[in-house]
Amino acid sequence: MIDHPIPYGHQHITDEDIRAVVEVLKSDYMTQGPKIGEFEKKFARYVGASYACMVSNGTAALHLCAMALDIKPGDKVITTPITFVASANGFRYLGAEIVFCDIDPKTYLMDLDKLETILKSEPKGSFKAVVPVDFAGYPIDEERLRELAVEYGFAIVIDACHAPGATFTDKKGRIQKVGACKYADLTCFSFHPVKHIATGEGGAVTTNNPKLFQRVSLYRTHGVTKDPNLLTRIDGGWYYEMQELGYNYRITEMQAALGISQLDRLDWSISRRNGIARRYDEAFASTKSILTPYRADGITHAFHLYIIQVERRKELYDFLRTNNIFAQVLYIPAHTMPYYRQFGWKEGDMPVAEEYYRHCLALPMFPSLTDEEQDWVIEKVLEFTSR
Numbered sequence: 001m002i003d004h005p006i007p008y009g010h011q012h013i014t015d016e017d018i019r020a021v022v023e024v025l026k027s028d029y030m031t032q033g034p035k036i037g038e039f040e041k042k043f044a045r046y047v048g049a050s051y052a053c054m055v056s057n058g059t060a061a062l063h064l065c066a067m068a069l070d071i072k073p074g075d076k077v078i079t080t081p082i083t084f085v086a087s088a089n090g091f092r093y094l095g096a097e098i099v100f101c102d103i104d105p106k107t108y109l110m111d112l113d114k115l116e117t118i119l120k121s122e123p124k125g126s127f128k129a130v131v132p133v134d135f136a137g138y139p140i141d142e143e144r145l146r147e148l149a150v151e152y153g154f155a156i157v158i159d160a161c162h163a164p165g166a167t168f169t170d171k172k173g174r175i176q177k178v179g180a181c182k183y184a185d186l187t188c189f190s191f192h193p194v195k196h197i198a199t200g201e202g203g204a205v206t207t208n209n210p211k212l213f214q215r216v217s218l219y220r221t222h223g224v225t226k227d228p229n230l231l232t233r234i235d236g237g238w239y240y241e242m243q244e245l246g247y248n249y250r251i252t253e254m255q256a257a258l259g260i261s262q263l264d265r266l267d268w269s270i271s272r273r274n275g276i277a278r279r280y281d282e283a284f285a286s287t288k289s290i291l292t293p294y295r296a297d298g299i300t301h302a303f304h305l306y307i308i309q310v311e312r313r314k315e316l317y318d319f320l321r322t323n324n325i326f327a328q329v330l331y332i333p334a335h336t337m338p339y340y341r342q343f344g345w346k347e348g349d350m351p352v353a354e355e356y357y358r359h360c361l362a363l364p365m366f367p368s369l370t371d372e373e374q375d376w377v378i379e380k381v382l383e384f385t386s387r
Contacts, residue, residue, distance in 0.1 A: 002376040008328040009194030010366045020261040024253045035256035047179030049206035051213035058161045058190025060249040061203040062090025065157045065186045068215040075128040080110040081333040081353040083133040087159045100335045102350045106294040125153040134163035137302030139178050143170045146183035161190035162304035165270040169298030179206045197262040199255035219246040272367040273303035283378040289385045309359035323380045328362045
């Protein structure tokens with residue numbers, strides 16, 4: 001019997017994290033100091049990208065990518081309905097027309113066969129960007145996406161907010177880290193408390209394109225620069241220029257210090273999450289009424305979420321809550337939201353996503369979940385499904 005709440009996700013804060021933040025609080029900088037640059041360099045090195053730009057949250061990261069790609073009103077951008085609405089909103093902020101693409105029934109990621117059908121339905125160049133989501137921590141086939149991008153002329157922005165530390169194997173047998181941008185133009189991450197790296201709020205954009213990095217960095221800070229290579233003139237050491245209309249999407253020094261500390265144990269977090277997933281897999285293996293997450297060979301699943309599909313999902317959700325287990329339903333298909341319905345989207349447009357939504361439930365998945373807590377979750381799920 002567990003007598004305390006077990007959430008579906010939870011931050012993991014250590015004494016080292018606290019010391020890192022306290023050190024910054026005692027320093028001369030609370031924002032725009034050296035820790036931000038240090039975090040950017042270490043994160044870029046970890047994922048294997050040339051550049052990383054730290055920002056205030058994952059939504060800001062998506063919005064900055066849209067700005068860097070010069071998205072204009074009416075530009076068509078394709079994304080998945082199984083995501084938090086920010087994946088679409090970041091491009092809608094600039095007036096993009098959002099086109100939803102249904103999901104693969106096994107991976108719950110954007111179905112690339114259906115994406116290709118959408119791309120073929122209009123002249124090449126009709127779609128400005130494709131924004132797949134590495135949902136739950138499972139990486140999209142970036143290599144195939146790049147082949148489609150070359151043929152149909154769109155930019156690739158990977159929403160990897162669930163997937164730092166995830167990897168996939170390309171056709172040549174090389175292991176590629178999500179965020180390395182070997183095939184993508186830009187990749188976005190989130191450092192929300194339930195994510196792998198928790199900084200309260202926070203996010204990142206990675207890229208190998210120096211021009212895109214320069215634009216993301218400029219728009220992050222009001223469109224203001226002091227870079228002497230970009231200035232139109234120099235009046236003195238104080239001089240700066242606002243060259244574009246940007247935003248205040250900066251991360252703070254305290255967040256960066258916390259992020260650096262958390263990054264140091266990201267590999268441990270991925271390993272621990274996969275261990276939790278294996279215990280769930282084994283416990284539910286003989287239960288036909290529970291569908292557990294799919295994994296292909298050559299994939300490192302980051303397991304931000306552990307999603308099962310069950311019948312009587314609402315009843316199971318309520319039953320678990322009565323037993324201090326706060327599982328979550330993720331996500332309500334974005335195309336069914338009232339805002340996007342005004343553009344003609346409706347139930348029935350994305351049948352696979354809608355079927356997924358009727359059965360999905362995210363069980364507790366976070367590194368500090370104890371074996372005792374997980375055993376309680378397993379016991380209660382099996383108790384319900386055996387009825």
